[in-house]
Amino acid sequence: MSSATSFYDFKPSDKGGKPYPLANLKGKVVLVVNTASKCGFTPQFGGLENLYKDVKPKHPDFEIIGFPCNQFGSQDPGSNEEIQQFCQINYGVSFPILGKTDVNGEKVEPVYEWMKKSKPGIMGLTRIKWNFEKFLIGRDGQVVGRWASTAKPESMKGAIEAELAKKPATGTASAEKPKPT
Numbered sequence: 057m058s059s060a061t062s063f064y065d066f067k068p069s070d071k072g073g074k075p076y077p078l079a080n081l082k083g084k085v086v087l088v089v090n091t092a093s094k095c096g097f098t099p100q101f102g103g104l105e106n107l108y109k110d111v112k113p114k115h116p117d118f119e120i121i122g123f124p125c126n127q128f129g130s131q132d133p134g135s136n137e138e139i140q141q142f143c144q145i146n147y148g149v150s151f152p153i154l155g156k157t158d159v160n161g162e163k164v165e166p167v168y169e170w171m172k173k174s175k176p177g178i179m180g181l182t183r184i185k186w187n188f189e190k191f192l193i194g195r196d197g198q199v200v201g202r203w204a205s206t207a208k209p210e211s212m213k214g215a216i217e218a219e220l221a222k223k224p225a226t227g228t229a230s231a232e233k234p235k236p237t
Contacts, residue, residue, distance in 0.1 A: 060166070060170050061197075062196065062197030062198060063078055063081075063086065063167065063170075063171070063193045063197040063198070063199070064078050064079045064081065064082050064197045065078070065079075065170075065197075066078045066166055066167035066170065067079075068123070068154055068155070068157060068165050068166075068167055069154065069155035069157070070152075070154050070155055071136045071137070071139075071140055071153060071154060071155050072136070072155070073136075073155055076152075076154055078167065081119055082197070083117060083195050083224055084117045084118065084119050084195065085115070085117060085118050085119070085192070085193065085194060085195060085216060085219045085220050086118075086119045086120070086121060086192070086193040087104075087107075087118075087119070087120045087121070087190060087191070087192055087193075087212065087216065088120075088121050088123065088167075088171065088190065088191040088192075088193060089104065089120065089121070089122050089123070089188055089189070089190050089191075090122075090123045090124075090125045090157075090159045090168075090184060090187060090188065090189055091122040091123065091124050091125065091132070091143075091153065091187060091188060092124065092125060092126070092128065092131040092132040092187035092188070093124070093131065093132050093134060093139055093142045093143075094131040094132065094133070095128070095129070095131040095132075095186075095187045095188070097186070097187055097188040097205050097206075098131075098187075100188050100208065100209055101122075101143060101146070101147035101149055102147050103208055103209035103210055104120055104122075104149070104151070104209045105147055105148055105149050105150065105151070106209070106210070107120070107209045107210060107212070107213060107216075108120050108150065108151045109150070110213070111213065111216060111217070111220075115217075115220045117195070117220065118216065118220060119151065119152070120151040120152075121151065121152050121153075121154060122143070122149070122151065122152065122153040122154065123154055123156075123157050123159065123165065123168070124136070124139045124153060124154070124155070124156045124157070125156065125157060125158065125159050125184075125187065126156060127158055127159060127160060127161070128186050128187050131187060132156065132187075136155050136156055139153060139156065140153055159184040159189075160183055160184050168184070171191045171193075171199050171202075172184065174198065174199040175191065175199040175200075175201070175202040176202075177202060177204070185204065185205065186204075186205040187205060188205040189202070189203065189204060189205050190202065190203040190207060190209075190212065191203075192212070192215060192216065192219060194219050194222070195219075195222065195224050200215075200219055201215050201219075
């Protein structure tokens with residue numbers, strides 16, 4: 057989707073293979089994570105869920121979205137249903153886990169292609185290096201942060217809260233007072 061200008065322009069597949077319009081998240085702050093069930097970083101599901109349960113009640117305009125990916129060492133080989141069950145049973149995940157997707161290569165999910173170009177990693181590299189790489193999307197649908205797999209979810213809380221503290225855009229035209237004539 058080369059004409060995309062924001063995160064909200066995409067419709068990746070949900071766990072059932074149906075479009076999941078990211079436009080439904082307009083105005084929210086979203087943490088996006090490529091996940092895997094059989095990875096050394098898999099315990100981050102617990103950290104992500106703790107972060108979600110801590111921040112979401114105070115900020116209903118916060119969301120986390122997981123994108124299962126099997127591209128790194130075949131560490132998420134299960135079906136979408138198996139992945140959902142794993143996340144729920146082992147970590148009590150209550151944030152959305154979408155359908156399995158590719159984050160690199162010829163079949164890359166378009167929203168991932170867009171996020172990587174919007175916020176390249178170290179030395180300008182766009183490639184996702186491993187499972188549990190994270191992107192923070194601001195209320196305006198733009199990428200405002202990117203973290204490597206090694207970054208623990210709790211370490212992002214400050215950046216997430218800072219983004220949540222920003223006032224939603226209200227449009228400058230309506231904010232201007234009419235000038236006296």
